Amino acid sequence: MTGAPAQRVVVAGASLGGLRAAEGLRAAGFTGEVVVVGDEPHMPYNRPPLSKEALAGDLAFSALEFRRRKSVDDVTWRLGSAVAEASLGTREVVLADGSVLPFDGLVVATGLRVRRLTLPAPEGGRHAVRTLEDAVALRADLRPGARVVVIGAGFIGCEVAATAVGLGCEVDVVAPEDVPMQRPLGPEVGAAMQRRHEAHGVRMHLGRLPAVVEARSTGADADPGRVGAVVLDDGTRLPADVVVEALGCVPNTEWLAATGLDIADGVRTDGWMRALDPEGRPRTDVVAVGDVARFPNALFDDVPRRVEHWSIPTDTAKRAAPALVAGLAGADPDPAPFAPMPSFWSDQYGARIQSFGSLGVADTVRVLEGDLDGEFVAGYERGGELVGVVGVGLMPSLMKLRAEMITALQPR
Amino acid sequence: MKIVVDMDLCADHGQCVYAAPDVFQLDDNGKLVYKAEADESQRDLVEEAADVCPMQAISIED
Numbered sequence: 174m175t176g177a178p179a180q181r182v183v184v185a186g187a188s189l190g191g192l193r194a195a196e197g198l199r200a201a202g203f204t205g206e207v208v209v210v211g212d213e214p215h216m217p218y219n220r221p222p223l224s225k226e227a228l229a230g231d232l233a234f235s236a237l238e239f240r241r242r243k244s245v246d247d248v249t250w251r252l253g254s255a256v257a258e259a260s261l262g263t264r265e266v267v268l269a270d271g272s273v274l275p276f277d278g279l280v281v282a283t284g285l286r287v288r289r290l291t292l293p294a295p296e297g298g299r300h301a302v303r304t305l306e307d308a309v310a311l312r313a314d315l316r317p318g319a320r321v322v323v324i325g326a327g328f329i330g331c332e333v334a335a336t337a338v339g340l341g342c343e344v345d346v347v348a349p350e351d352v353p354m355q356r357p358l359g360p361e362v363g364a365a366m367q368r369r370h371e372a373h374g375v376r377m378h379l380g381r382l383p384a385v386v387e388a389r390s391t392g393a394d395a396d397p398g399r400v401g402a403v404v405l406d407d408g409t410r411l412p413a414d415v416v417v418e419a420l421g422c423v424p425n426t427e428w429l430a431a432t433g434l435d436i437a438d439g440v441r442t443d444g445w446m447r448a449l450d451p452e453g454r455p456r457t458d459v460v461a462v463g464d465v466a467r468f469p470n471a472l473f474d475d476v477p478r479r480v481e482h483w484s485i486p487t488d489t490a491k492r493a494a495p496a497l498v499a500g501l502a503g504a505d506p507d508p509a510p511f512a513p514m515p516s517f518w519s520d521q522y523g524a525r526i527q528s529f530g531s532l533g534v535a536d537t538v539r540v541l542e543g544d545l546d547g548e549f550v551a552g553y554e555r556g557g558e559l560v561g562v563v564g565v566g567l568m569p570s571l572m573k574l575r576a577e578m579i580t581a582l583q584p585r
Numbered sequence: 586m587k588i589v590v591d592m593d594l595c596a597d598h599g600q601c602v603y604a605a606p607d608v609f610q611l612d613d614n615g616k617l618v619y620k621a622e623a624d625e626s627q628r629d630l631v632e633e634a635a636d637v638c639p640m641q642a643i644s645i646e647d
C-alpha cells in the first residue's frame with residue numbers, strides 16, 4: 174500500500190501539468206486526498222490553439238477543456254483561488270483567500286506568465302496570449318484591416334502574426350533578434366521562416382525594440398486610453414490598433430519565495446522532478462512539473478533546463494508522480510534515468526513546423542532533406558551527433574530520425 | 586474497447602502513433618488511420634495516446 178488514506182497531496186496549478194500530475198498520482202497508486210488549486214476559473218484547458226485554431230475562429234473556445242482520466246473523478250478542484258505562499262517547515266500552503274491547506278506532498282505546476290512591456294503605455298488595445306480570456310480579448314480586436322504590431326518573434330509571436338494575417342489584419346513584427354525564432358531554430362532556418370512571413374505580407378522589424386508606445390491621440394477615434402502607434406528605437410513609427418506583447422514568459426514561483434528552494438529560473442529539480450533544497454539535496458515531498466520545472470534530461474546531459482513544450486508537462490508529471498508517491502512512503506524512486514524525447518510543433522500559414530530533440534544544445538545545423546523554402550528536414554548536431562531535428566512536412570523522415578535519435582542518444 | 590477520433594479535430598500530429606503504434610498509424614500521405622476497436626490489453630497505451638494528442642481528438646468509449 175502506497176500512501177495511507179490520511180495523506181494529502183496539494184497540486185498548485187490547474188493546467189496541463191497539474192492535471193497530468195493528479196492522474197499520475199492515481200496511476201502510481203496514491204489513494205489519499207488530491208487537491209488541485211488553480212487561480213484560473215476553468216478546468217484545465219489546452220493552450221496551443223489560443224494562438225492558432227481558436228484565435229482564428231476555427232475552433233470554439235468552449236472546446237478546449239482537456240479530456241480527463243476517470244481516475245481523477247475524486248480529485249478536489251479549488252479553482253479561482255491562487256496559492257499565495259507555501260511553507261515546507263509546517264507543510265502547508267496559504268491560499269489568496271487566507272485559507273490554509275496542510276499537505277504531505279506538494280506538486281508545483283504553476284507554469285509561466287507573459288513578460289509584459291515595461292514601457293509606459295495605454296491599456297486599451299494591448300494584449301498578451303497565455304489564457305483563454307487573453308485569446309478571447311485579442312480575437313475581438315483582430316478585425317479585418319486592423320493594424321497589429323506584434324512585439325516578439327518567438328513561436329507565439331509568429332503564430333499570432335500568421336493568424337492575424339489570416340484574419341485580414343495588417344501585421345508588423347518587432348523583435349530584438351536577427352531572425353524570427355532565432356534561439357530555438359538558429360539563423361538559417363529562422364531566416365527561411367522570415368521569408369515565409371514576408372511572403373504573406375508581414376513586415377519584420379528585426380534587431381529593434383519598441384522605444385515608445387503612443388496613445389491614439391488624433392483622428393475621429395482619438396482615445397488616450399488606447400494604443401495608437403509603436404515607435405521603435407531607430408525612430409520608425411508603426412501605427413497600431415493592436416499591440417501584442419510576446420516577449421517571452423517568466424515562471425510563477427513567487428509563492429515559493431519563503432521555502433528556500435532554488436527558484437532562480439523556475440524550480441530546479443533532480444532527474445526525478447524533486448525540488449532541490451538550499452544545499453542542493455532533493456526534497457522527497459516536493460516535485461515540480463511542466464513549464465515551471467528546470468530539470469536535467471539524460472538524453473542530452475545533466476544540465477537542468479526549462480522546456481516550454483506541450484509534451485513536457487505530461488512527460489514530467491509521469492516521472493514526478495511516482496517519485497513523490499515513493500517519497501511519501503519513505504521509498505526510493507525508480508532508478509531508471511529520465512530521458513524523455515522533447516517534441517514541439519508550431520502552425521504558421523497552414524505549414525507545420527515540427528521538432529524533436531533539443532535544438533538548443535546543438536552547435537551545427539544542416540539541411541538533411543528538401544529545401545528551406547518548401548518542405549524540409551534540418552538536423553541539429555552537437556559534436557557531430559544528431560540531437561534534434563526540425564521539419565516542415567516530410568513527416569515520415571522526421572519520424573524515422575526521431576526513432577534513430579532515441580536509439581542513438583543513450584541516457585548519459 | 587471502442588476508440589473514436591474526431592477527424593474534424595485531428596491534425597495528423599502523429600503523437601498517438603508513438604504511444605500506441607498497434608492502434609494508430611500514419612499512412613504514406615501522413616494521414617491518421619486507426620483501429621476503432623482494440624483489445625483490452627491496449628487500454629493503457631490508448632489512454633496514453635489520448636493524453637498526448639495535441640488536439641485532444643481521441644476518446645475511449647468503453
Ligand SMILES: Cc1cc2nc3c(=O)[nH]c(=O)nc-3n(C[C@H](O)[C@H](O)[C@H](O)COP(=O)(O)OP(=O)(O)OC[C@H]3O[C@@H](n4cnc5c(N)ncnc54)[C@H](O)[C@@H]3O)c2cc1C
Pocket residue numbers: 185186187188189190191210211212213220221222223224254255256257282283284285286302303304329425428462463464465481482483484486516517518519520
Ligand atoms: C498561446 C500558446 C501557444 C502554445 N503553442 C504551443 C505549441 O504549438 N506547441 C507546443 O509544444 N507548446 C505550445 N505552447 C506551450 C504549452 O501550452 C505549455 O508548455 C503548457 O501549457 C505548459 O503547461 P503547464 O501546466 O506546465 O503550465 P501552464 O499551462 O502555464 O499552467 C500553469 C497554471 O497554474 C496557474 N497558476 C499560476 N500561479 C498560480 C498560483 N500561485 N496559484 C494557483 N495557480 C497558479 C496558472 O494560472 C495556470 O493555470 C503554447 C502556449 C501558449 C500560451
Ligand code: SF4
Pocket residue numbers: 590594595596597598599600601602609617637638639640641642643
Ligand atoms: S495525435 Fe491526435 S491529432 Fe495527431 S494524429 Fe493522433 S489523433 Fe490526430
